[in-house]
Amino acid sequence: MSTITAYKCTNCGQVMYPHHLRCLNCNEREFEEIEPEGKAKLLTYTIINELPWGIDERGRILGVVEFENGVRALGLIKADKVKLGMKLSASMEPVRVIGGEEVLGLTYS
């Protein structure tokens, strides 16, 4: 998996991630599968020191970005300096081990 699958309503063009059965804007039910495109702009972030069981680290940086084509997604941030509005690139990397298996997720750097 090289990236996430986002959705664009074929009726009104609303971009959504994650998946909904009905468009958040017009309630129609047909979607085009799209991928996030372009640079990701950082909308907000946090640095988490108290992580859930199974993640034995501290200082994990998570943030919500908006891609140039309107897809918004939460992901792991790997950057030394983090500033609201900064532009990042996305890739899929291991983000967590769940049930003994490595899970891939959006990673921004």
Next chain:
Amino acid sequence: MRPVVIAGVGMIPFERRDEDSLVDMLSMAGLEAMDDAGIGEHPIDAVYVGNMASGLFNRQVSVASSVVDRLNLMPAAADRVENGPASGGSAVKNGFLAVASGYCDAVLVIGGEKMREVIGPRATDVVACMTHPLAEYIYGVTLPGLAGMFAQLYMEKYGITREHLALVSIKNQDNGILNPNAHIHMKITMEGILTHPQSHINNPVVAEPLHLYDCCPVSDGAAAVLLTTEELAASLGKAAVEIAGVAQATDTHTLQERSDPTDLKAVTIASQKAFSMAGMEPGDIDVAELHDAFTILEIAESEHAGFFAKGEAASAIKAGETRIGGKLPINPSGGLKARGHPVGATGVAQIVELVWQLRGEAGERQVEGAANGFSLNFGGFGNNVLAFVLRRR
């Protein structure tokens, strides 16, 4: 719909309660509410139990059925109600509807959670199960993490400082000291948590920009209310407080899909509908119990519920308006910060506090002459919210 009166309330102290099982805690609180109402042998038609995660914390499910058995309330109808941190509020709503609709005359609503059965990071993980499995959970996001991302934007937008957040925390801890049922009885100072050059060692970052003292503790506990018709309450001599308004609203599951992540739409809508149903406005409220799982939420909710214009709550807090004795006391119980937050219990505990306030039974926490109260129970991260307006009859 017919009026619904809160004839009895009960609460067991919130803290770490290793010796009590979940069902015992729920039952003890329920029994207190029954005794407070003096319901005696009058049948209770239904029991609603607000609880988020008994399956994950305690390896038990269907706890409402267990409670009915523990309290010998058979053959009452019984359901467990789950709505994340608003499980208590949703349980009260369901109980309200049962009585208001004419279907039931007496309904026992209990909220409770036993979180300390698991170690801290496991509790963090259980709570994180509320988040979206693919778009949020896999990243290890936590509720403090979501609150941190929200706080980043809200604080910047409205010029809220860490000092404002600290004032909320200090006020709630002060109030908690006056509450025998509160989890935390500890006075904290601005110097100790913020202004001393080494305060960051006492008050480390949990999820930037939120620190330890911005976050509520992990607690065990239960609270209960007995809802009845006016006639039944009057016959018991317990007709003081009614639920004048109740409303619920939802928002997107993920933070990222909110068009404006600083806009807590569900809080605004639920509050407006509850006020409208009660025929009241925010200005009519004498005392409020808000959902301060994180200090930033007390500020944001007080604005979205209509008590302050957006961006004005911080200065009101600084001026002391939200302290007991101020213009609008918020969280005289100590709030989630000091009273504690056994997740399913909170929505019910907020209402129990309001009942004590409106009856004039809140002891040292009493808001003088309180006649109208408001509570807000914030489910998920603001994606499922309940608002209540209570009135002294």
Next chain:
Amino acid sequence: MDMELEAYLRPPESEMAPYPAKVITLATGKKMVVREVTRDTVPELLEAVMPTLFIPRDYYDIVGARLYAELLGWYRYRVKDEFCIIGQVDGFLVGIVNSRMYSPELGISLHTLAIERGMRIGAHLFAAKMEHHIEYLDQEEVLITAESPIGFRRWMIEYNLEKRDGQHELGGATPYALTRELYFENKDRLVAGERPVPAELLEIAEREIKVASEDDIREKILGARRRQRR
């Protein structure tokens, strides 16, 4: 005492630099005096530790039992190069930490006991212990283990300690090491304290180590059960 016999039985003692007392402002605004104590205070300390032997919650019983033995051993000159640092608020004992020097370079962290909870007293005193090992005793590395999961999270994860092979002298548990490098990396974030301690505060602390009653200690550790209404 037969000092000729003692010469056989006592482990040889090294010269150990003293730990300068410091004061920490807690979240409650109260001031905790953190100071090294000498052997003669052990009987008072044992009074405070004794009730914990019967509190299984959060592994207080094993920490208390082992700390009791280590303090008594130190008192009776049967432990090599041990030191003990305590925390006091208004003269009242709120926590005890102890450690020993295995060699000039290597320290062995022993125990951390917090009598007052909820104010990060254990965390502050553990940090003070590490400060002594690294900055005043000038050691290279300290081996640490944890009997409780709280300890594990507070130390192994907070300080990002390095796992070592071999066995820690506390029951042969897996040792984790705090190196000089790790200490200084984390110092600003984890080690509090101001020096010198204001004279009046130090005088109160040194005058008497006030130990709460057994009931009070149990209540502080287990939490009070409030029975009043409203």
